Amino acid sequence: MKIKLGLLYGGKSAEHKVSLQTAKAVIQALDLTKFEIHPIYIAETGEWIKGAQLLGPVADVKELQLHDGEVISSVALNTEIFPAKEADETKLDVVFPLLHGPNGEDGTVQGLLELLNIPYVGNGVLASAVGMDKVMMKNIYEQAGINQAKYVWYIRSDWEKDAEAAYKNVEETLGYPCFVKPANLGSSVGISKCKDRESLVKAFKLAFEYDRKIIVEEGIEGREVEIAVLGNDNPQCSVVGEIVPKTDFYDYKAKYEDGDTGLIIPAAITEEEYEAIKNVAIQSFKALDCSGLVRADFFLTKDGEVLMNEVNTMPGFTPFSMFPMLWQESGIRYSELIEKLIELAVERHEEKQKIKHTF
Structure with missing residues (x-):
């Protein structure tokens, strides 16, 4: 029997297009002798679309539509992707949420799948929600004693009441350079590097376009390194990779559009540095009660100090x-x-x- 696999992709998020890239890659990589694929597309409007509604206009060539006429592959998809009894609403065996950002990666969809009692790939409600909110994540890591850069945070209403106080607090607490980010977005959307008051003001305005809460972090002089974590209660770590941005920092354009970034895998680090990064990654994974997968991002200073930057629960x-x-x-x-x-x-x-659910 094939595993009935639901693939959730798209999403009502600024990272919608990133999710489409992910969905295309996963579908093309799946072994159709093992899996019966049930694509479920969430439009930017929030509408859920599945089954025959996702097929292209050519009857004898089943192309999976992503959105606005874009197709997932120019190769004909065989009928195993769309079972003959699609209308029977057969219960899925497992769901893979290929969603990034709010309304997908933040615990909302995970909560729905919990209520439906369907197994799903990745982190649960708590880890997803906390991992999405950079402020909450850093607060928990601070409580856990995990070494990280200094940060401050603001909500829009407080900033609107006294923007000058917010700017002054950043300058006195963190100084320049610093990074301004929406608290609940990934893929470097809405992030700015600030070197003076003028750029700080612009960065606040930009970040607040994407979220009602923003975080400002001190700039760290160090290498940007990442490690992948895989597992549930006994997570394992990959080798370490290093990001070498050719631009001022690793922004959305460098990640997804022009590829203007160097990736070094494995990174040239010592065994001691690797062990330190791995240990903090696992500590971070467990502090949020993560499951499935996490990419943990760090700064590695010239002194060999490992500073947690953030974890991504759906990298x-x-x-x-x-x-x-x-x-x-x-x-x-x-x-x-x-x-x-x-x-x-x-x-x-x-x-x-x-778990016992009755008393």
């Missing part, structure tokens, strides 16, 4: 994204990684079924 997941590339270098191919994540989802779901 970029195309074959050319850092998370899959780190595991590729560690001996797990992209298609194998997808299947491993599905196995972990089922394992975690079965563990949850042991």
